[in-house]
Amino acid sequence: MATLQASPSEVNESDLRGQKLPNWSPWAIAVGAIVISAVIFSLTGDSFNKARFAVLAALLFVVLLTGASFAVEGRRQAVDRLFSTFVYSTFVLAMAPLISIIYYTLAKGLGVIDGDFLTHSMFTISPDSFGGGAYHAIIGTLIVTGIAAVFAIPIGVLTAVYLVEYGDGKRFARIVSFFVDVMTGIPSIVAGLFIFTFWLLTLGFQKSGFAGALSLVILMLPVIVRSTEEILRLVPMELREASYALGVPKWKTIVRIVLPTAFSGIVTGVMLAIARAMGETAPLLLLVGTQAKINFDPFSSGDAANPMATLPTFIYSQLGAAAGNPNAPGTARAWGAAVTLIAIIMIFNLLARFVGRFTRARG
Structure with a gap:
């Protein structure tokens, strides 16, 4: 009598793997x-x-x-x-x-944040007294970061497009790529010192939100360039070749095919750069300073010593006023400003993901 053998499908999986x-x-x-x-x-x-x-x-x-x-x-x-x-x-x-x-x-x-904290400034409020809020610092952060984004986003994206689409094998592209790598490792205070020397000492301008925005542009550019460059390289070459085969010019292929395909990744890289810029303190202390009242004009120095407040400088000034006392009002306001800064960055990231999700190219 022939011996019946179990088929491979009937073999117990545990017998193949041994004891577990x-x-x-x-x-x-x-x-x-x-x-x-x-x-x-x-x-x-x-x-x-x-x-x-x-x-x-x-x-x-x-x-x-x-x-x-x-x-x-x-x-x-x-x-x-x-x-x-x-x-x-x-x-x-x-x-x-x-x-x-x-x-x-x-x-x-979280216990510090309420309606008054988000809608009032520190004008007429003593650093040693309770009350006041970070409204002026929130406005300053949005203005300074917004100006920096207006300059850094188009420059960074166009630089990445040049490196990927036009700069393959060119000497100038290698030089640009090298300096982008160098800028990636520049400390924030060095960027602030450069703008301080050029904008304030050489050209004679005073501290302002615009000066702080220029330093943030230097810090945002390498992040945007490198992230956009990597995303553009992930776009399949077949999409470009199909467009060229239909007689579409290269510039229109980039605008209508490549950039929409990579849009979601580009937005993510831009938000990483904005998040870094929002949290910078050293160049803003050097170029923007601190302020107890609201200043909506980034080009006006206002009080030459204290032109505009931002959340990082507000945190720094409040902790300095607290003098290491964990129970001081300044310490509580600093923690509240830190939560506000985290919340703003999170909101921007969620908006970026929403925009990237509903605007990406679909096959």
Whole structure:
């Protein structure tokens, strides 16, 4: 009698993979690592520290999970679990500072924000007194960043178009690309010093919102150029060739085919640049200063010492007025301004994603 053999579809998957740890085992091992860490802290008499406790528990989890996998699943699966755990751990470590900053800022600043804070300035309000708000700083941030965006976005996008579409193999394109790389690493204070020397000392202008916007243009340009350049290179060459085959000129192909296809990515890069510009402090302290009242004119110096306020400089001035006192009114206003700045950047990013989603080219 012939021996019946199971077809490949009838072979149990577990027989091919060998023994596996139960799905609940990583959670059980994590609980065990926490318990063992707590026992070690109690036996050594070491004072409880959240950071050290977390590091010890994480190391024990990796060791115990790898050991259990090696004993049950074998060397190959154990090595796979080790590196998978390492990848997840590094992701958690990378996200922990961001989550901590957002949580701490919201915890400290949300209680400060109300209607008065968002609609009143610090005019006639003493730094040591409660009250006032960041309305003048919000207006200044939007004006300065808006002016910088008006200059930086077209220059950056057109530079990226030249590098991708026209500059292939050209010496001038290599020079432009080199200086873009150099500008990427320029500290913000250096950009501020350049505008200070050129705009204030050489040309004789006073501090103003426009001067601060010029320094932000220098910081935004490399981000826009590099992000746009990478997105344009992702546009399939077949789209360009199909357009050329129909007799469409190159400039019209770029305007009607390439840029709409890459629009969503371009918007994302622009928002990264705007987010960086909104958070800059050093060049704005040097070129814009601080102000207690509203100034809508970015070209007017107003009071030569304090022409226009922005959220980063407002935070700096309020913390300086608090003199390190965590319970001072200035400290509370600084946290409120920090939450406001985060909220503005988040709103702009959400708007950019909305625009990019509903304006991207569709096949």
